[in-house]
Amino acid sequence: MNEMSRISRRIFLVFSLLTAGLASAQLSIEITGAGANRIPVSIVDFPGDPSASRVITATVRADLERSGLFKLIDNAGLAIDENAAVNYGDWKSRGADALASGSIARSTDGRMEARFRLYDTQKAVSLGGAAYVTNNAQLRAAGHRIADFIYEKLTGEKGVFSTRIAYVVKSRGQFLLQIADSDGQNAATALTSSEPIISPVWSPDGGRLAYVSFEKKKPVVYVHSLASGQRHIVANFKGSNSAPGWSPDGRKLAVVLSKDGFSQLYSVQADGSGLQRITQSSGIDTEPRYSADGGTIFFTSDRGGSPQVYQVGANGGEARRVTFEGSYNVSPRPSPDGKSLAFISRREGRFQLAVMDLASRQVQVLSDSHKDESPSFAPNSRMILIATEVGGRGVLSAVSSDGRIKQRLTVAAGDVREPAWGPYFQ
Amino acid sequence: MKKLLIPALLSALLVGCSTTPLPEDNAGAPVESRSGSSSGVAPVTAGGLDASGLPRELTDPKSKLSQRSIYFDLDKYEVKDEYKDLVAAHAKYLNANKGFKVLLQGNTDERGSREYNLSLGQKRAEAVKRSLSLLGVSEGQIESVSLGEEKPKNAGHDDSAWAENRRADILYKAADGRGEF
Numbered sequence: 114m115n116e117m118s119r120i121s122r123r124i125f126l127v128f129s130l131l132t133a134g135l136a137s138a139q140l141s142i143e144i145t146g147a148g149a150n151r152i153p154v155s156i157v158d159f160p161g162d163p164s165a166s167r168v169i170t171a172t173v174r175a176d177l178e179r180s181g182l183f184k185l186i187d188n189a190g191l192a193i194d195e196n197a198a199v200n201y202g203d204w205k206s207r208g209a210d211a212l213a214s215g216s217i218a219r220s221t222d223g224r225m226e227a228r229f230r231l232y233d234t235q236k237a238v239s240l241g242g243a244a245y246v247t248n249n250a251q252l253r254a255a256g257h258r259i260a261d262f263i264y265e266k267l268t269g270e271k272g273v274f275s276t277r278i279a280y281v282v283k284s285r286g287q288f289l290l291q292i293a294d295s296d297g298q299n300a301a302t303a304l305t306s307s308e309p310i311i312s313p314v315w316s317p318d319g320g321r322l323a324y325v326s327f328e329k330k331k332p333v334v335y336v337h338s339l340a341s342g343q344r345h346i347v348a349n350f351k352g353s354n355s356a357p358g359w360s361p362d363g364r365k366l367a368v369v370l371s372k373d374g375f376s377q378l379y380s381v382q383a384d385g386s387g388l389q390r391i392t393q394s395s396g397i398d399t400e401p402r403y404s405a406d407g408g409t410i411f412f413t414s415d416r417g418g419s420p421q422v423y424q425v426g427a428n429g430g431e432a433r434r435v436t437f438e439g440s441y442n443v444s445p446r447p448s449p450d451g452k453s454l455a456f457i458s459r460r461e462g463r464f465q466l467a468v469m470d471l472a473s474r475q476v477q478v479l480s481d482s483h484k485d486e487s488p489s490f491a492p493n494s495r496m497i498l499i500a501t502e503v504g505g506r507g508v509l510s511a512v513s514s515d516g517r518i519k520q521r522l523t524v525a526a527g528d529v530r531e532p533a534w535g536p537y538f539q
Numbered sequence: 540m541k542k543l544l545i546p547a548l549l550s551a552l553l554v555g556c557s558t559t560p561l562p563e564d565n566a567g568a569p570v571e572s573r574s575g576s577s578s579g580v581a582p583v584t585a586g587g588l589d590a591s592g593l594p595r596e597l598t599d600p601k602s603k604l605s606q607r608s609i610y611f612d613l614d615k616y617e618v619k620d621e622y623k624d625l626v627a628a629h630a631k632y633l634n635a636n637k638g639f640k641v642l643l644q645g646n647t648d649e650r651g652s653r654e655y656n657l658s659l660g661q662k663r664a665e666a667v668k669r670s671l672s673l674l675g676v677s678e679g680q681i682e683s684v685s686l687g688e689e690k691p692k693n694a695g696h697d698d699s700a701w702a703e704n705r706r707a708d709i710l711y712k713a714a715d716g717r718g719e720f
Contacts, residue, residue, distance in 0.1 A: 309689035311653050330642070330710075330720050331684035332657060353661050353685045356654045369658070371685070375665060376658035397658040413655055420655055443652040457652060464651065486652060505696070531653070 172256025284527030592717025638714030
């Protein structure tokens with residue numbers, strides 16, 4: 114072996130160690146299902162800066178594909194700008210009902226403008242377009258915005274590709290509260306602790322997370338501003354403090370305190386002031402979540418002998434039981450559109466994601482796994498993120514609210530749990 | 540001032556020559572109690588404090604008070620009869636040592652919702668608290684909290700691991716703030 118090849122081999126080894134380290138921090142996504150009627154769409158390459166074009170179009174295509182609602186039609190390697198005339202007949206014969214074209218222009222200050230336009234090939238019309246000014250670091254973000262535009266135009270619902278998710282990774286005895294893009298990329302650690310972190314929830318403005326940290330040898334509720342990293346204690350009363358849930362206006366949090374005995378619901382201002390008791394029961398009341406209109410709170414209680422979901426006025430009053438089937442229904446999460454309620458139901462010893470239509474009270478079990486936890490709705494109410502277990506390891510799974518589409522998100526180096534889907538990009 | 544200091548320093552040096560000075564923690568209170576004792580000899584237990592600053596009787600494996608865990612049956616939150624003596628021993632110690640505080644940490648097995656388990660662990664800690672209160676321990680000496688399923692003693696996923704994790708632990712803190720929490 115000559116000197117040169119030995120050096121290159123060593124460089125290769127160092128490089129692969131580095132990339133392995135990077136890969137372990139990223140969530141990787143696997144799709145295990147798709148919608149029944151996927152919309153065939155083609156995303157052509159965008160002329161202009163080829164590397165920027167590759168990043169943006171790859172992001173758009175991956176987003177649409179991952180949603181399970183689109184079927185990507187081969188673009189035949191074509192690069193077409195947004196203003197070029199579209200040969201509708203040609204794209205129709207390729208099987209594409211819709212086509213997106215675009216361009217990347219670099220401005221003198223080094224920034225880029227990504228322009229695109231979406232066409233309906235069946236009706237032979239433009240469905241509109243947009244331009245996003247971006248830089249190299251934000252190319253994927255621009256791709257997510259374009260995918261959101263296409264998703265909304267073609268499905269009639271808002272897209273959630275530009276949203277972020279929070280989750281907790283347990284790795285080598287450390288607990289990491291991480292934030293990532295909805296596709297699992299760009300993971301950043303907001304908090305590292307040697308003690309557990311649970312129950313993260315996003316403020317409605319997407320700037321803060323409330324969560325429970327055990328760093329004081331007991332559960333304490335914190336609010337953490339993501340941009341500044343500043344955090345403050347919202348509830349640290351005698352006993353346990355847990356299960357924060359934001360009010361839709363972002364001013365208050367429902368929390369669970371044991372300062373007066375067993376776990377009971379209280380509300381508190383986001384700065385920790387103005388504590389008010391909401392429930393008065395002789396058992397456990399926990400996991401409060403405000404309804405979309407802020408008027409009521411869904412929660413878990415064992416007041417009837419087994420843990421079931423109840424609903425109470427946001428300021429207290431008489432609670433009404435919501436779940437009846439089975440002996441263990443917990444972790445209620447009302448959908449942002451107010452139409453349904455996701456929760457975890459124990460069926461024959463398996464903990465599974467279930468969804469109730471709040472109008473008809475019909476319940477549908479959406480998963481076939483055995484250890485589902487912590488459901489969290491996407492802001493468009495279309496997908497539900499849960500923690501589950503595969504091969505003894507914690508993974509995240511996103512399930513469409515009709516149960517047809519499933520995505521699995523894993524982190525190579527550890528257990529992932531406690532997911533929370535953030536609000537729309539603002 | 541100077542005249543008083545010099546003899547004091549000299550005597551300290553002389554003592555220092557003949558014996559190894561004891562660390563302050565282990566010196567105990569023999570000098571003060573000498574006058575109070577009829578024999579003029581104060582009984583001193585060697586090494587009165589352990590590494591966490593707690594009296595050895597709380598941590599010495601031979602002492603009943605070193606037993607700090609109370610185990611619970613599945614879906615149960617009452618202190619079983621077999622732990623009544625243990626709880627009574629801790630109540631007696633806390634009643635005799637009002638400066639000491641305990642943190643009662645309730646735990647559950649891993650099955651089910653994390654937050655609901657946190658509340659179940661709280662129920663277990665509350666049960667131990669109630670037992671201590673009934674035996675006269677003051678409210679101010681006890682805090683009951685829950686770790687839910689988050690800090691398993693046994694990381695396994697079978698019945699025996701789960702049984703080990705359905706538990707309440709008693710942690711002590713001395714009046715000077717040193718201890719286990």
